[in-house]
Amino acid sequence: MSRIASVGTANPSFSIEQKLGCELMKKHYSDILRPRSVEVLEKIMEHPSIRKRHIAVDGILELISFKNETQEKRIERFTRWGTRLSCDAIRQAIDSAGVGLEEIRVLVVNTCTGYVCPGLTSYIIEELGLSKNVKAFDLVGLGCGGAVPNIDLAQSVLGAQSNGVAVSVAVEICSATYQMGNDMSLIVSNAIFGDGAAAAVIWNRDSGVELVTARSLIDPVHRDDVRYVYKNGHLHNRLSPHLPEIIGETVPGEIQRICEENGLTPADIRHWAIHPGGHKMLEQIKSVLGLDEEAMTHSRNVLKEFGNMSSPSLLFAFKDVLAREIKPGDWCILVGYGAGLSVYTYLLRA
Structure with a gap:
């Protein structure tokens, strides 16, 4: 049975606190933002659920230059930082697992x-x-x-090999899709997303957390509620104002189903790594399932210190889970959700 041996994470060294980020956006986009947009931007960025975010730039001057960043420059920045952060996360993960780069047999990378x-x-x-x-x-x-189906594919390709490992990498340079406008989807996106990468080492050895079973749901009915769309050759994030409620209606049910299929209930899950899509979404999942605050701790910590990094986020939360004392037999769950509308769950056991 395949197991996750370790998780490594990486972020750009540059980070910015929400208060300063808000002031910079108001100053440098005063010619674009309407009063209502500024009001919403301030409300989101003053919320205590996010303290700071890491952005793939070398300094604040480059951050300010986003206003005039060409698509060519943006793709170059995505490629350079995506590669750098992925490699940093992989090095950390393999060092933690005690394996060498030469042992990597499978490499799966997801990004959107x-x-x-x-x-x-x-x-x-x-x-x-x-x-x-x-x-x-x-x-x-x-x-x-994306990190959840990534891990599922990586362990499947690795198969029963005992003399190598698979590495699963989730990397997102969300700032490479930065667009400013008065569309509320853009206002929300610019206020909560950050950049990062995470890598998981998967092997067929006796140590680590066992990958028991995965489940997925793709519901095209809600495709337009959370997605990227192309406008003038640029990616624009689209987030429905009803997305928290939609997540509350879909994600808890998938969690309950994967538990039921394995003779469990959510109460049997000891460790939770839920994608921290935002404060309201975490509250919806917590409320519907009747979870205690401890179950949300890792996800909330990641959201607070990094913002929503898209697909690497739940692996950041799972890394925090691994840093705690996990007892043999403890059940864990990875929960990812996003574009599609998609919901991915993975049941694990220590």
Whole structure:
């Protein structure tokens, strides 16, 4: 049975607190933002659920230059930072697992915030000096929940191999999709998203957390409630104002189903790593399932210190879970959700 041996994470060194970020946006986009947009921006960025975010730039001057960033420059920044953060996360994960780069047999990378061909796996293989025969897969379009199907694919491709490992990487440069306007989807996105990467080492050895079973739901009825759309050749995030309620109507049911299929209830789950899509979404999931605050701790901590990084976020939360004392037999769950509308769950056991 495959297990997650370790998780590594990485962020750009540049970070900005919400208060300063809000002031910069109001100052440099005063010619664009309407009073109502400024009001909403201030309300979101003053909320205590997010303290700061990490952004893939070398300093504040580059951040300010987003207003005039060309699409070519944006893709170059996505590729450079996506590769760098992925490699940093992989190095941390393999060091924690005590394995070498030469043991990597499978590499799966998911992202939804940029498209390059060949994909990021090509750049990662080159940067880390991995075997040119590694089985490499680039997954795009999975949205914020992408880390879960990524892990499912990685363990499936690894199969029963005992002499190597699979590495599953979720990386998002959300700032590479930055657009400013009075569309409320853009206002919300600019207030909550950050950049980061996470890597999980998967192996068929006796230590680690066992990957028991995965479940997925794709509901096209809500496709337009959370997605990217192209406008003038640029990605624009679309988030329905009703998204928290939609998440509350769909995600808890999937959690209950994967539990029932394995003779469990949500009360049997000891450790939770839920995608921190936002304060309201976490509150919806908590309320519908009747979870206690402890179950939300890891997700809330990630949201507070990093914002919503899209797909790497739940692995950041799971890394916090692994840092705690997990007792043999404890049940864990990974919960991702996002574009599609998609909901991905993975049941694990220590």
